[in-house]
Amino acid sequence: MTSTETSSLVLHGKGRASARLRDGVVLLEADGVRRRIPVAAIERVDVHGARVRRLTVVLTGDEPVAYHLRCRSALAVHEFAQAVRRALPVRDADEPRPNGTELVTEKPLERAAPNRIRQLRWGLGGGYVLVLVLLLVTDAGVVPGVLWAVAPGPIAAGGLGVYGGWQLFREAWVLRTRGITVEGRLQRSHFYNGVEQYTYAYVDSHGVRRERTGSDGGAERVEITYDPADPETTKVGRRTAGQLVFGAVLILLAGAVLLAGVAFVVMGMAALVI
Incomplete structure (x- = not known):
């Protein structure tokens, strides 16, 4: 196992979707499903879409399946794609590919606890x-x-x-x-x-x-x-x-603005109570 098979990068998408690379496996959480995608099942990783913010993982096989994740940061998508590409096995053009879908495992995500925030x-x-x-x-x-x-x-x-x-x-x-x-x-x-x-x-x-x-x-x-x-x-x-x-000047100036807003709240509450 090489050091490139694990990355500290975490790619976040819409709807709490995320992607990670750990021990030669891409962990993709999206649409209520956690997918474990071994790098051996990946044919290539593409970056495209509007402002190149969409990651596409294409599996190996005669009828390849693709998984997508859209992120707000184009730089994050680019860096994550590079990390996965470095982890992909080196294959000859005529080397037989496994059926990628058979290597992918899926597990439903547990329902998230109520968002207190x-x-x-x-x-x-x-x-x-x-x-x-x-x-x-x-x-x-x-x-x-x-x-x-x-x-x-x-x-x-x-x-x-x-x-x-x-x-x-x-x-x-x-x-x-x-x-x-x-x-x-x-x-x-x-x-x-x-x-x-x-x-x-x-x-x-x-x-x-x-x-x-x-x-x-x-x-x-x-x-x-x-x-x-x-x-x-x-x-x-x-x-x-x-x-x-x-930083200190920004704290002082922004703090004055914050205190002004708090004063407006106090004055409004005082007028309602009195």
């Missing part, structure tokens, strides 16, 4: 509409009703901004305090949504070969800083001061 969203949405209606039909006034109506905007924008700023700040702080810098070599580049993406390969301190893909870079050799506790956290270069400042 979705139920919470519906509950909050219903409560929001109820309060808005009460503010409009009572003598609370126009201003509290308007403030309540616009409150979700700054709350959502501010919350996302705070979260994004915290992620930037935390990543920079982690890389600054415990990051390890190694040399990376350019492997390939491609365009995604009009932006050129660069993939660099590097070897970490444990001798494991890893890859890093992003829009920064371009040189044949660059320094890559990574977090040994979480190798997925990386950046080209080793300077983090700018990212720390930007």
Whole structure:
């Protein structure tokens, strides 16, 4: 078994569909069925469709069967297809192929537990509409009703901004305090949504070969800083001061917007109660 027969990539599609590559088997979950597709049963893997975001796994056999998975990220589809292609056995053109459908096993998926987050969203949405209606039909006034109506905007924008700023700040702080810098070599580049993406390969301190893909870079050799506790956290270069400042500023600005939205909610509730 080669190291390419297992990949850490997880491809997510619509309706909770997903695909993984483990121990030479493509695990495809879609339409309420979990399919185990050995790489020996796969003739080829195609990437096509609108914006090349559709993965097609074609089985071997005289009448090949194909399974499809559509993903939002074209880059994720491309990377997963490459991982599966590396795991496919090398065959001669005239080599007999097995009937791929006979090698595929299927098992119905267990019904998922109720989505608590979705139920919470519906509950909050219903409560929001109820309060808005009460503010409009009572003598609370126009201003509290308007403030309540616009409150979700700054709350959502501010919350996302705070979260994004915290992620930037935390990543920079982690890389600054415990990051390890190694040399990376350019492997390939491609365009995604009009932006050129660069993939660099590097070897970490444990001798494991890893890859890093992003829009920064371009040189044949660059320094890559990574977090040994979480190798997925990386950046080209080793300077983090700018990212720390930007993350902190984003947290402050987005936090002010978030607090304004919360104040609108408090004012609307106060007008309804008083």
